[in-house]
Amino acid sequence: MTGRLIPHAVLVLAILLFALPIWIAVAGSTQDSAVIARGEISLIPRLSGLGVYRDVLLHGSAGAGPVWHALMVSAGMALAIAFGKIALSLPSAYAVTFFRFPFRMTAFWLIFLTLMLPVEVRLIPTFQVMSSLDLINSFTGLTIPLIASATATLLFRQTFLTLPDELVEAARMDGAGPLRFLRDIVIPVSGANIAALFVILFVYGWNQYLWPLLVATDPKYDTVVIGIVKMIGVDTATEWNKVMATAVLALIPPVAVVFLMQHWFVKGLTEGDK
Amino acid sequence: MERRTLFPGRLLPALLILPQLLLTFVFFLWPAAQAIWSSAMREDAFGTSTEFVGLDNFADLFADPLYLASIGRTALFCACVTALSMGAALLLAVLADGEIRGRAFYRTMLIWPYAVAPAMAAVLWVLMFHPQIGLVGAWLNRIGIVWDYKLDGTQAMALVILAAAWKQISYNFIFFLAGLQAIPKTIVEAARIDGSRGVHRFRTIVLPLLMPTVYFLLVVNLVYAAFDTFATIYAVNGGGPAQSTQTLVLKVYLDGVVNANIGSSSAQSVVLMAGVIVLCALQFRFLGRKAVT
Amino acid sequence: MAGLRLEGLHKSFGAIEILKGVDLALADGEMLVIVGASGCGKSTLLRLVAGLETPTAGRILIDGRDVTGLDPSARDIAMVFQNYALYPHMSVFDNMAYGLKIRGLPRAAIRAKVDEASALLGLEALLERKPRQLSGGQRQRVAMGRAIVRDPKLFLFDEPLSNLDAKLRVQMRGEIRRLQRRLKVTSLYVTHDQVEAMTLGDRLLVMHQGVPVQLATPTEVFEYPADTYVAGFIGSPAMNLLPGVLGRNGTAVTVAGTEIALAPSRFAAPDGHAVILGIRPEHVVLDPSGMSWPVEIVELLGSEMLVHARRGGEASLTIKIVHGPAMSDVIRVSFPSEHVHLFDQATGLRLTPAGSGVPPS
Numbered sequence: 001m002t003g004r005l006i007p008h009a010v011l012v013l014a015i016l017l018f019a020l021p022i023w024i025a026v027a028g029s030t031q032d033s034a035v036i037a038r039g040e041i042s043l044i045p046r047l048s049g050l051g052v053y054r055d056v057l058l059h060g061s062a063g064a065g066p067v068w069h070a071l072m073v074s075a076g077m078a079l080a081i082a083f084g085k086i087a088l089s090l091p092s093a094y095a096v097t098f099f100r101f102p103f104r105m106t107a108f109w110l111i112f113l114t115l116m117l118p119v120e121v122r123l124i125p126t127f128q129v130m131s132s133l134d135l136i137n138s139f140t141g142l143t144i145p146l147i148a149s150a151t152a153t154l155l156f157r158q159t160f161l162t163l164p165d166e167l168v169e170a171a172r173m174d175g176a177g178p179l180r181f182l183r184d185i186v187i188p189v190s191g192a193n194i195a196a197l198f199v200i201l202f203v204y205g206w207n208q209y210l211w212p213l214l215v216a217t218d219p220k221y222d223t224v225v226i227g228i229v230k231m232i233g234v235d236t237a238t239e240w241n242k243v244m245a246t247a248v249l250a251l252i253p254p255v256a257v258v259f260l261m262q263h264w265f266v267k268g269l270t271e272g273d274k
Numbered sequence: 275m276e277r278r279t280l281f282p283g284r285l286l287p288a289l290l291i292l293p294q295l296l297l298t299f300v301f302f303l304w305p306a307a308q309a310i311w312s313s314a315m316r317e318d319a320f321g322t323s324t325e326f327v328g329l330d331n332f333a334d335l336f337a338d339p340l341y342l343a344s345i346g347r348t349a350l351f352c353a354c355v356t357a358l359s360m361g362a363a364l365l366l367a368v369l370a371d372g373e374i375r376g377r378a379f380y381r382t383m384l385i386w387p388y389a390v391a392p393a394m395a396a397v398l399w400v401l402m403f404h405p406q407i408g409l410v411g412a413w414l415n416r417i418g419i420v421w422d423y424k425l426d427g428t429q430a431m432a433l434v435i436l437a438a439a440w441k442q443i444s445y446n447f448i449f450f451l452a453g454l455q456a457i458p459k460t461i462v463e464a465a466r467i468d469g470s471r472g473v474h475r476f477r478t479i480v481l482p483l484l485m486p487t488v489y490f491l492l493v494v495n496l497v498y499a500a501f502d503t504f505a506t507i508y509a510v511n512g513g514g515p516a517q518s519t520q521t522l523v524l525k526v527y528l529d530g531v532v533n534a535n536i537g538s539s540s541a542q543s544v545v546l547m548a549g550v551i552v553l554c555a556l557q558f559r560f561l562g563r564k565a566v567t
Numbered sequence: 568m569a570g571l572r573l574e575g576l577h578k579s580f581g582a583i584e585i586l587k588g589v590d591l592a593l594a595d596g597e598m599l600v601i602v603g604a605s606g607c608g609k610s611t612l613l614r615l616v617a618g619l620e621t622p623t624a625g626r627i628l629i630d631g632r633d634v635t636g637l638d639p640s641a642r643d644i645a646m647v648f649q650n651y652a653l654y655p656h657m658s659v660f661d662n663m664a665y666g667l668k669i670r671g672l673p674r675a676a677i678r679a680k681v682d683e684a685s686a687l688l689g690l691e692a693l694l695e696r697k698p699r700q701l702s703g704g705q706r707q708r709v710a711m712g713r714a715i716v717r718d719p720k721l722f723l724f725d726e727p728l729s730n731l732d733a734k735l736r737v738q739m740r741g742e743i744r745r746l747q748r749r750l751k752v753t754s755l756y757v758t759h760d761q762v763e764a765m766t767l768g769d770r771l772l773v774m775h776q777g778v779p780v781q782l783a784t785p786t787e788v789f790e791y792p793a794d795t796y797v798a799g800f801i802g803s804p805a806m807n808l809l810p811g812v813l814g815r816n817g818t819a820v821t822v823a824g825t826e827i828a829l830a831p832s833r834f835a836a837p838d839g840h841a842v843i844l845g846i847r848p849e850h851v852v853l854d855p856s857g858m859s860w861p862v863e864i865v866e867l868l869g870s871e872m873l874v875h876a877r878r879g880g881e882a883s884l885t886i887k888i889v890h891g892p893a894m895s896d897v898i899r900v901s902f903p904s905e906h907v908h909l910f911d912q913a914t915g916l917r918l919t920p921a922g923s924g925v926p927p928s
Contacts, residue, residue, distance in 0.1 A: 007369040008376075014366050015383045018440075021398035024409055028401065039412030088297070091290035099287035100280055107291055114302045116554050120501045120523045121546040124530040124539050125308035126301060133300075148297035161277065166652035168279040169619050170713075174666030175640035178281040184665070188656040207391030209505035214531065225393045229509040232400055240407055247397050254389035262382060270452035279619060282638075 022251065029053070029245035036240040052245045061231065061242035067249055070224040074206055075253065077142055077223060081205030082198050084147040090194075093156030094182055098168070114150045119211055130215050137218040146204075146211060152197055155268070159193045160186065196268020199261045203254045224250040306547065312540035331541035340517065341525070341542075348521040351435060352499040358439035360491055363446030368476065370447075371454040381451065388444040392502050396509035399437035423511065427518025430511050434519050437510065438503045445498075446491050453487035454480070493557040497550065522546060570595045571616070571721055571753055576625035578611050585611045587777040589625070596751040598744075600768030602758055604800070607774040610725060613757045617723050618642050630720055640669075645714035646723040650730060651706045653698040653713075659685075660694040663712045684715040687746070704735045711743070715750065722747070722754040728763060740766060761801050765789065773797050791908075795915040798845050798908060804873060806845045807884050810912060813840040820844050820909070823882040825858045829904050834918050836911070842918065845908035848873065848887040857901035860884055874898060 028041050030049030035041070060066040095101075096108045119126065126145060127136075135141030163186070171181045187194070212223050222230070228250055231243045258265060316327045335341050370380045390398070403411040405422040414421040423430040457480060465479045481488075504523045507513060513520035513528060520528070522542065530539025571593040578586040586608045593599050601609040614620045616627055618639035627635045634642045645666075653662050660681055667677045685691050688708045698706055707727065714722055727743070728736045744767055747754050758764055764771050765785045773781045773788065773796075781793035792798035798806045811822035817834040820827050822844055836842065860876035863883075874886045876898060886900060909918040 004374075007372065007374055011366065011369055011374075011380045011384075014362075015380070018384065018387055018443075021402050021440075024402055025398060036407050039406050039408075039416075041407060041409050041412075043409070088294045092294040095287035095290035097277060098281050099283065101284045101287045104287070107295055110303065111294060111298055114298055116550045117302050117306050117547065118497075118501045118550065120504060120526065121543045121550060122302070122305040122309050123526055123543065124536055125305035125312065125543075127531075128308065129300065129305050144297065145301040148294060148301050150298075153294065164650060164652060165278045166648040166650055167654070168277070168281075169617070169639075169646070170648060170652040170654075171665075172279070172281075172619070172639045173617070173644070173646050174713075174717075175669040176665075178283065178286055180669065181281075185654055185656075189654075191656075203389050207389075207393070209391065209393040209509075210527070225391050225505075228397055229393050229505075232397055232509070240401075243397075244401060247394065247401070250394060251390060254391070255386050258386055258389040259382070262385065266385065266448055266452070270449055 022248075025244040025247045025251075029241050029248055031241055033239045033241045036244075037238075049241065052241050053249070056242050056245045056249070061239045061246070065219060065222070065227070067224060067227070067246050070222050070227040071249065071253075073221060074223040074225065074250070076139065077208065077212070078202045078205035078253075080139075080143040081146050081208075082201035084143060085149075085152045085201050086194060086197060088147055089150075089152035090156055090187070091182075093153045093160060094186065096153075097157055097160040098178065098181075111150045111153050114148060115154075119145075123210075123214065127214055136215055137221060138216075139221070141215045142212055142221060143205075146208065152201065155193065155197055156190070159190050163189065192264055193268055195261060196264040199257055199265040200269060202257050206254045309540045309543040309547070312536055313544045315540075316537045327537070331537045332545075335538065335541050335545070344517070344520055344522055344525050347431075347517075347519075348500065348523075351431070351438075351503075351519075351521055352496050354435045355438045355442065355499040355503070356492065356495040358435065359442040360446050360488075360495060362439070363443045364450050366443070367447050367450035367454055368480075371451060384447050385444045387441055388448070390441050391505065392438070392441060393505035393509045395437045395441040396434070396506040399433060399440070400510060403433055425515055427515055430515060430519050434503070434507045434510050438499060438506045441506070442495060442498055446495065449487055449491055450484070453484050457483045490557065493553050496553055500546075500549065570597075570630060571755065572626075572628040572631075573612075573616070574626040574628070576612070576615060576627070577623045578608075578615060578620065579623045585777055586615070586622075589779055591772065591779070591782070593753050593755070596753055598747050598754045598756060598767060598769045599772060600756045600758060600764040600770075601772045601774060602761060602764035602800075603774035605759055606776075608777040609757045609759075609774045612774070613646075613723055613725055613755060616721070616755060617644060617646055642721075643719050644721040644723060645717045645719040646725065647707075647710045647714050647727045649726040651698075651710040651727075653706060653709055655698055658695050658697060659690060659701070659709050659712075662698070662709055663716050666713065666717050680716045680718075681712075684712045687715065688712050703731050704739060707731065707739055708742075711746065715746075719752065722752050724754065724756040724758075726758050727756075728758070729760070736763075743767065761803065765801070771801075773800065775800075791917065792845075793917055795843055795845070795910045798910070802847055804848050804885050804887065806847045806908070807851070808910075809844045809846075809882050809884070811842055811844045813842050813909075814838050820907075822858075823878045827858070827902055827907075829907060829909075834909055836918055841912035843910040843912050843915070844902070845910060846902045846906055848885040850906035851884070851886045851900050851902060853886075853888065853898065854901035855899055857899040859897050859899050861897050862895070 023043065024041065027043050027045045028036055029052055030045040030047070031042060032049070055061075056067045058066055058068065092111065096104055130136055130141050130145070133141075135144070167185065167189075168181065171185055176184060207225065208223065209225055209229070212221065212226050216222070216226075224246065228243065228246050231238070231246060313331050314326060314328055315324045316331065317324045366384060370377055370384070374380070400408070402408045403421070403423060405411045405415055405424070411421050420426075421429060423433045461483070462475070462479065465475050470478060500521070501523055503521070504527065507519050507521060507524055508527070511519055513524040523546070526539050526542045526546065529535045529542065571591070573589050573591040576586055576589040577584070589612060591599075601612060603609045611620065615622050618634070618637060618641075622635065625635075626633055629642060629644070654665065657665065663681045663684060664677045667680060672680075681694070682691075685694060688711060690705070690708055690712055693701065693705060693709075698709065701709065710727065724743070728739055731739060740763060756767055758767075768785055770782060770784055771788050772779055773793075775796045781788055781797050783791075788797060788801055792801060792806070795808055799808060809822045811820040811827075813820055813834060813836055814826070816838060817836060818829050820829060820842060827844070834842075860878050862874055862876050864875045866873040866875070871887055871889055874888065875883065876886065877883045884900075886898070910916060911918055
């Protein structure tokens with residue numbers, strides 16, 4: 001029996017270790033800030049302390065605005081990036097897969113090249129481009145540059161390549177032109193992949209840190225991730241319960257999306273990335 | 275790989291691909307070219323004039339002990355994060371892959387940290403290891419181990435490594451599990467009939483078949499550790515105390531944005547670009563261009 | 568309804584010439600089966616007719632109209648694919664209706680056409696299902712239905728039965744034949760399966776390495792194969808092909824050291840000419856005074872048996888007999904003259920008996 005118990009024990013231990021930081025935040029958020037500050041945080045949440053969530057959502061805490069606003073910015077950014085990237089890369093992947101045109105592979109390689117140019121390696125010049133386009137401190141500046149990268153294009157191309165040729169041929173026989181085929185066949189058939197990509201991109205957008213830090217200095221554009229890092233930065237008189245409540249609120253949307261769409265997401269990730 | 279059947283026409287595909295190409299040029303290729311250009315320029319102290327200095331910025335960079343130290347630090351950080359997160363993920367995937375009850379439950383409970391932002395990983399670990407308020411941090415101090423990642427560089431490094439590795443385990447876990455499940459059952463059964471068992475079977479049969487996944491993850495993890503952890507490290511200590519957690523990406527940011535030393539920061543960007551290209555080339559070699567063609 | 572004409576059709580992919588000139592004319596309502604081993608160019612030929620590939624040279628005429636440069640959808644044809652190519656996210660009804668919708672038919676007309684086709688195919692109860700909920704045979708029928716509703720001038724079949732199991736294949740083969748007869752649509756049917764070819768076609772076109780080698784009715788192809796390739800390809804088990812030398816004024820062949828008389832016919836080639844003697848396994852007869860062949864293997868097929876024999880290392884012979892005596896190590900057989908085919912060893916082409924009227928090939 002021990003042969004069977006050990007794997008379970010290790011897995012359960014791993015789950016607990018994974019969950020511990022979150023649990024501390026959940027439990028801590030309901031406790032008194034002063035108690036936490038004395039280093040006497042308890043792992044048992046106090047139901048009476050749940051009001052803190054209302055507080056941070058509506059009023060925020062020292063050094064940070066109301067969390068609902070930051071959540072809206074984050075959600076807007078994540079959704080704009082997810083939808084924008086899908087809207088941009090679906091047609092371009094369709095073009096490189098289903099057509100032959102001059103410089104097709106050149107175009108594809110240029111797009112592919114963006115994988116080798118993460119924001120981190122072109123920080124200053126990208127900032128300069130943004131400022132010359134007058135996109136600093138704007139929602140457009142926050143999202144558009146992140147929409148252009150190649151990940152989604154590659155994933156879609158991979159998906160499109162697996163569609164049987166006969167499907168295209170049957171559609172051509174039926175008289176479907178390229179746009180009609182895209183709308184009637186390709187998009188419905190790739191539904192699961194689009195869903196998977198949505199999860200990946202939503203999480204990607206929600207979790208951005210460096211880019212918003214750089215291009216959106218106006219607190220109006222603070223995402224919840226930016227906001228919470230600002231909160232833990234001020235060390236004196238930190239309202240720890242509010243920090244923890246904000247952390248929990250910041251985690252819920254992306255974790256929920258991954259949880260709820262887990263099946264598609266795992267499939268999309270492992271089938272597409274390789 | 276190419277499709278056999280295509281649609282005729284040139285204008286339509288050009289229109290379909292144009293938006294993405296446009297954004298790629300404006301926000302990726304142009305800035306990258308700009309970075310290479312700026313890396314060969316130097317501004318005077320007042321920012322009034324710039325002159326072309328060729329490779330001087332690079333020469334200065336590699337003569338700078340702080341930069342060299344940062345390279346070493348980044349290498350150490352990347353190695354530790356990659357080894358820790360891949361090792362733990364492989365162990366968990368092997369355990370969760372077997373004929374074990376509750377496999378779906380374990381999988382669900384192990385993949386959600388994928389959704390945690392690198393910055394949020396830092397926040398959660400700070401809340402745990404804060405020397406005064408953290409459950410673990412305060413406890414360490416109570417039992418007589420002096421713990422303060424804000425003062426002790428080694429402790430700070432350990433904390434960012436743990437936080438960064440913790441967040442990446444689920445990503446690796448997902449891929450290892452998929453890789454394990456892709457190994458044909460008949461091969462493992464043949465090995466069983468041949469009398470290969472336990473660790474030996476894993477080492478001689480399973481692991482070799484898993485190597486494509488291992489290589490793929492190796493590159494992904496190195497890129498993750500080198501770039502995506504900016505937020506983790508920056509949120510914990512801003513690269514401090516002193517420069518003890520200042521990796522190359524942090525240095526690009528601090529030198530470029532905070533200290534406004536454009537020439538040096540651009541040269542550092544170019545060095546990083548070269549690094550990514552090398553990693554991508556390695557991945558191509560190992561995966562035989564599978565990712566693109 | 569309409570005929571199909573192909574004129575000097577060539578197709579090359581890069582330096583590789585797949586089709587080396589095909590001329591063909593199909594009568595209105597005819598079912599022509601193109602048969603050949605994989606890589607013979609038969610699928611390319613079909614795809615050219617479909618408009619999925621453009622010919623390097625030559626013309627395609629449907630119903631007298633040159634369609635060579637037209638898009639597939641403008642050719643008024645329908646195609647049934649090997650893997651059916653049903654739209655996976657659409658119901659059976661929508662799969663059949665899609666082409667009609669694109670052509671802008673009114674809803675009621677679409678309904679009527681789909682209903683008619685599904686009645687013909689026995690699909691009425693399945694119209695709301697998705698392809699993944701159907702069996703192989705049902706999917707095949709939907710693919711047929713999608714072709715039928717369009718009322719095309721020409722049906723194209725690209726190995727439509729090869730994804731089915733053996734029993735279903737026989738059944739669907741019959742259905743396709745009945746349907747084609749009933750609808751009288753000119754059809755081009757590609758297959759590598761010679762049984763399918765023999766049973767389905769009004770005429771067969773045997774292709775080999777991009778060249779049509781014989782165009783004739785199934786019976787003609789079977790009884791008068793144009794060359795050794797056709798002889799070996801059509802018929803199962805394959806025809807025995809034995810190298811020999813012609814002699815006695817063209818009335819005998821020497822095979823593996825034994826002379827075989829070909830009386831009464833006389834072949835139009837000089838004595839000493841190198842030939843190939845062909846005889847189908849079922850036409851070889853046991854004959855105590857015949858040529859002796861050492862037996863290698865005996866395969867029992869139930870009511871029949873196959874005897875594989877070999878003589879002198881190079882010449883091998885397969886014999887199909889209904890029920891023979893207990894097999895000894897050596898059998899003695901003879902080749903009845905009326906069933907012997909002769910081919911030129913150098914060219915592989917059929918040698919015709921001098922003066923006898925043999926159907927053109």
